[in-house]
Amino acid sequence: MCGIVGLFLKKDELRPQLGDMLTDMLITMTDRGPDSAGIAIYGEETEGMVKITVQSDTPEEAFAELDGALTSAIHSPVSMKVIDTHAVLTVADSVEAKAIEVLEEKGLRIMGSGQTMEIYKEVGLPKNVASRFGLRDMGGSHGIGHTRMATESAVTTMGAHPFSTADDQCLVHNGSLSNHNQMRRKLAKKGVFTRSENDTEVGAAYISSRIADGATLGEALEGTIEDLDGFFTFVTGTKDGFGVVRDPIACKPAVMAETDDYVAFASEYRAFADLPGIDGARVWEPEPATVYFWER
Amino acid sequence: MEKTPDTEPRQSWTFSNDTNSEIRRAAATGIYDIRGGGAKRRVPHFDDLLFLGASMSRYPLEGYREKCDTSVTLGTRFAKKPIELKIPITIAGMSFGSLSGPAKEALGRGASMAGTSTTTGDGGMTEEERGHSEKLIYQYLPSRYGMNPDDLRRADAIEVVVGQGAKPGGGGMLLGQKITERVAGMRCLPEGIDQRSACRHPDWTGPDDLEIKILELREITNWEKPIYIKVGGARPYYDTALAVKAGADVIVLDGMQGGTAATQDVFIEHVGQPTLACIRPAVQALQDLGMHREVQLVVSGGIRTGADVAKALALGADAVSIGTAALVALGDNDPKWEAEYQKLGTTTGAYDDWHEGRDPAGITTQDPELMKRLDPEAAGRRLRNYLNVLTLECQTLARACGHNHVHNLEPEDLCALTMEAAAMAQVPLAGTNWYPGKTGF
Amino acid sequence: MSISLDMAQTELREVNTTLQAAAKAQANEDYVIENPRGSHAVACGLDGPVSVTVKGSTGYYCAGMNKDAEVTVEGSAGPGVAENMMSGVVTIEGDASQYAGATGHGGLLNIKGNASSRCGISMKGIDIVVHGNIGHMSAFMAQKGNLVVLGDAGDALGDSLYEACLFVRGDVKSLGADCIEKELRPEHIEVLADLLAKAGADAKPEEFKRYGSARTLYNFNIDNADAY
Numbered sequence: 001m002c003g004i005v006g007l008f009l010k011k012d013e014l015r016p017q018l019g020d021m022l023t024d025m026l027i028t029m030t031d032r033g034p035d036s037a038g039i040a041i042y043g044e045e046t047e048g049m050v051k052i053t054v055q056s057d058t059p060e061e062a063f064a065e066l067d068g069a070l071t072s073a074i075h076s077p078v079s080m081k082v083i084d085t086h087a088v089l090t091v092a093d094s095v096e097a098k099a100i101e102v103l104e105e106k107g108l109r110i111m112g113s114g115q116t117m118e119i120y121k122e123v124g125l126p127k128n129v130a131s132r133f134g135l136r137d138m139g140g141s142h143g144i145g146h147t148r149m150a151t152e153s154a155v156t157t158m159g160a161h162p163f164s165t166a167d168d169q170c171l172v173h174n175g176s177l178s179n180h181n182q183m184r185r186k187l188a189k190k191g192v193f194t195r196s197e198n199d200t201e202v203g204a205a206y207i208s209s210r211i212a213d214g215a216t217l218g219e220a221l222e223g224t225i226e227d228l229d230g231f232f233t234f235v236t237g238t239k240d241g242f243g244v245v246r247d248p249i250a251c252k253p254a255v256m257a258e259t260d261d262y263v264a265f266a267s268e269y270r271a272f273a274d275l276p277g278i279d280g281a282r283v284w285e286p287e288p289a290t291v292y293f294w295e296r
Numbered sequence: 297m298e299k300t301p302d303t304e305p306r307q308s309w310t311f312s313n314d315t316n317s318e319i320r321r322a323a324a325t326g327i328y329d330i331r332g333g334g335a336k337r338r339v340p341h342f343d344d345l346l347f348l349g350a351s352m353s354r355y356p357l358e359g360y361r362e363k364c365d366t367s368v369t370l371g372t373r374f375a376k377k378p379i380e381l382k383i384p385i386t387i388a389g390m391s392f393g394s395l396s397g398p399a400k401e402a403l404g405r406g407a408s409m410a411g412t413s414t415t416t417g418d419g420g421m422t423e424e425e426r427g428h429s430e431k432l433i434y435q436y437l438p439s440r441y442g443m444n445p446d447d448l449r450r451a452d453a454i455e456v457v458v459g460q461g462a463k464p465g466g467g468g469m470l471l472g473q474k475i476t477e478r479v480a481g482m483r484c485l486p487e488g489i490d491q492r493s494a495c496r497h498p499d500w501t502g503p504d505d506l507e508i509k510i511l512e513l514r515e516i517t518n519w520e521k522p523i524y525i526k527v528g529g530a531r532p533y534y535d536t537a538l539a540v541k542a543g544a545d546v547i548v549l550d551g552m553q554g555g556t557a558a559t560q561d562v563f564i565e566h567v568g569q570p571t572l573a574c575i576r577p578a579v580q581a582l583q584d585l586g587m588h589r590e591v592q593l594v595v596s597g598g599i600r601t602g603a604d605v606a607k608a609l610a611l612g613a614d615a616v617s618i619g620t621a622a623l624v625a626l627g628d629n630d631p632k633w634e635a636e637y638q639k640l641g642t643t644t645g646a647y648d649d650w651h652e653g654r655d656p657a658g659i660t661t662q663d664p665e666l667m668k669r670l671d672p673e674a675a676g677r678r679l680r681n682y683l684n685v686l687t688l689e690c691q692t693l694a695r696a697c698g699h700n701h702v703h704n705l706e707p708e709d710l711c712a713l714t715m716e717a718a719a720m721a722q723v724p725l726a727g728t729n730w731y732p733g734k735t736g737f
Numbered sequence: 738m739s740i741s742l743d744m745a746q747t748e749l750r751e752v753n754t755t756l757q758a759a760a761k762a763q764a765n766e767d768y769v770i771e772n773p774r775g776s777h778a779v780a781c782g783l784d785g786p787v788s789v790t791v792k793g794s795t796g797y798y799c800a801g802m803n804k805d806a807e808v809t810v811e812g813s814a815g816p817g818v819a820e821n822m823m824s825g826v827v828t829i830e831g832d833a834s835q836y837a838g839a840t841g842h843g844g845l846l847n848i849k850g851n852a853s854s855r856c857g858i859s860m861k862g863i864d865i866v867v868h869g870n871i872g873h874m875s876a877f878m879a880q881k882g883n884l885v886v887l888g889d890a891g892d893a894l895g896d897s898l899y900e901a902c903l904f905v906r907g908d909v910k911s912l913g914a915d916c917i918e919k920e921l922r923p924e925h926i927e928v929l930a931d932l933l934a935k936a937g938a939d940a941k942p943e944e945f946k947r948y949g950s951a952r953t954l955y956n957f958n959i960d961n962a963d964a965y
Contacts, residue, residue, distance in 0.1 A: 231502070253505070486955070543813055
């Protein structure tokens with residue numbers, strides 16, 4: 001049970017303000033999710049390189065000399081940016097799989113990876129999480145945030161959203177899935193594994209597994225309506241945009257706003273209150289069992 | 297020639313006469329069996345726990361002389377006006393409609409005399425019960441029958457019903473016989489039709505929405521009333537934790553033995569966890585959130601004796617709530633109506649067709665003639681007496697364990713007679729210091 | 738003269754306390770709420786003649802349980818606007834989110850834009866006029882009152898309907914279980930004309946179709962089991 005926010009900028013000149021706008025939206029959703037918060041931010045891209053976001057509960061130890069160690073393990077240059085409990089390691093895309101393997105062996109938790117996506121999530125109130133990571137100062141083309149009120153799985157970093165199960169893809173969720181255990185087993189048989197007990201991660205894994213099988217993101221989202229049981233409003237991020245889908249019953253709230261500058265998503269209208277030009281925006285609610293998509 | 301010995305006719309365990317009679321009933325009618333009351337199957341219960349009275353290592357208190365307090369305050373977290381009760385036993389929500397007006401009045405009279413609260417139900421608030429209840433909890437249910445801001449403000453607390461033990465996750469269907477003119481009027485429904493109740497609230501789903509609903513209820517009632525959240529005992533750890541996160545002042549946790557006015561038998565018997573099994577996970581959730589005793593826990597579902605009360609409190613509840621037992625105290629299923637129970641095809645103790653409105657005891661009915669059989673004053677006194685006995689029994693056990701307040705009872709005052717009870721209550725099997733799930737020996 | 742309350746500076750509790758006191762005092766005052774910023778439970782529990790204009794959009798449960806008061810939202814309203822309203826008039830200039838007028842017992846809810854899903858769910862006597870469209874599952878288990886829709890209705894209109902009257906001018910995507918089209922008789926035209934006039938709606942009663950309960954679920958019959 002949670003609050004979701006999303007912001008997709010249509011104008012490049014707004015990019016430096018993305019983090020600032022998203023942070024206010026995220027903090028407004030604190031009541032819906034005081035347990036943990038997270039954000040996926042789609043920022044700068046370096047040709048041929050990929051960013052891997054990792055987390056550690058003992059960052060000082062874990063991140064000391066990590067770039068050097070990784071460089072020698074994968075025989076390829078690594079650059080590292082440490083922010084609080086998270087580190088973003090940039091490596092050549094050809095060695096991504098190897099790098100993730102090495103990082104996991106070192107006991108680091110993989111938050112996600114991609115050419116532009118970085119994921120930051122932690123336990124705690126959204127405002128504290130935002131300030132720890134300096135979300136306000138982050139720029140980018142689009143971002144998705146989540147505040148969590150944990151239902152059945154634990155209040156941990158790994159249980160926080162967004163969940164990423166493929167490069168540059170992430171998913172946040174408001175609701176509660178009722179067939180996630182079955183689906184987890186089904187995906188595991190196909191060799192798709194999840195890292196937490198969280199229902200949303202299964203939704204994310206389902207979507208990326210469908211895409212790996214050749215479906216478009218749109219088709220994969222359509223598939224959630226058929227194959228996932230329970231209540232959900234999903235927002236999914238990709239390198240080029242974001243998508244929204246609600247289950248057919250559509251009890252969990254969702255509201256969208258669009259201006260010439262941006263498309264915004266939130267669980268409640270309140271999250272839009274500080275967005276520039278919101279009074280003149282087109283504001284509407286996504287229909288049930290309908291996939292929406294914005295791409296640049 | 298000698299006759300071959302006959303084997304005795306052998307009944308099937310799987311297809312017992314009871315089972316077969318239900319198959320025949322289903323085949324004849326095409327509708328599931330609807331009845332009142334709670335689960336009738338045997339489940340591990342408080343009977344499987346015993347108290348460890350004081351002797352040498354602890355000192356008992358002298359009965360009747362040395363103080364053993366029973367008072368409880370509910371709703372201390374946010375409400376300006378918490379509910380102060382003399383005894384840790386409240387009367388659970390039972391609707392006007394399922395019960396007659398005089399029965400509701402009797403509950404109010406008995407509870408008020410004993411110093412505790414009563415609760416409305418799925419049918420709005422009546423003058424009979426408001427007038428005779430010193431403390432009245434107003435239930436806020438999915439149907440919202442008779443819901444209005446005036447009654448909300450004249451209630452002493454508001455209980456948002458998310459689920460009940462007899463049917464966690466269920467709505468219901470009350471057949472039309474009891475929807476008389478008065479009941480229908482209060483519920484804005486035509487007379488005599490079946491009532492299909494929703495399983496979810498019409499204007500919110502989930503704890504994140506519930507938090508906002510609670511804000512609205514508090515804003516309408518000047519932040520005075522404690523907000524209770526009632527859940528059916530199914531996933532007590534999560535449900536308790538989420539109720540706390542949504543802003544509850546009090547959590548009412550109703551185990552599977554909890555009663556209902558009318559629900560599918562399959563629901564009553566096959567959904568939910570025994571009350572005994574619900575308490576420890578709920579208390580654990582409160583402890584994990586640092587909210588044990590800050591948010592009060594009221595446990596219901598199969599509470600019958602002062603021993604049940606004491607055991608529920610020892611496991612961590614702040615109070616208990618009774619429904620079925622209160623009805624029995626009023627006169628439900630009394631042997632004096634045996635001849636009439638027989639005519640209805642049932643017997644004393646087994647009468648559960650409360651939804652049909654033909655209750656010989658005049659309690660679960662809207663029939664004016666049957667209603668007259670219950671004298672609300674006399675029935676109220678019986679309920680008061682019964683509540684007093686429960687309290688005295690609970691005090692007796694608390695004193696025996698050396699406590700000057702019933703809330704000082706603790707799990708360490710208990711042992712279990714069975715492995716099941718030991719596992720569910722997380723108290724040691726008698727004679728050992730071990731319960732299933734506990735590591736080490 | 739209207740009295741202004743600015744939610745950028747005034748807490749919700751204070752705003753509602755002020756409005757509730759004014760309503761109770763029967764002072765017939767006019768209030769303006771500035772900067773609601775999507776706040777929840779704005780102007781809820783008003784219990785008397787007071788007029789409130791909210792300058793902007795509101796969150797959940799605006800004007801909840803309204804009695805006698807007139808509340809106007811000059812923006813859009815979040816979920817459950819005017820829920821369980823008893824009397825009075827609530828007007829939404831923009832759109833209303835889901836559960837608009839849920840379980841309302843009386844009064845008029847006038848939505849100038851569209852209403853989302855579950856409009857008039859479990860309504861118990863309220864009148865709702867929606868100038869635009871309404872979403873799916875509207876008037877689910879609606880017991881009493883009138884729902885008038887100038888635009889289109891979404892899926893499963895009037896599912897498990899009791900005695901509420903539904904009037905739709907546009908298309909109905911689908912009817913819910915036990916909801917059927919019924920004859921629009923002179924008494925209905927009269928009710929409609931009155932509601933359209935009160936709501937300031939530019940439509941003729943004759944343009945509407947009426948939907949109501951087939952009443953086949955009123956008493957259990959095994960042949961209708963599929964509808965449950």
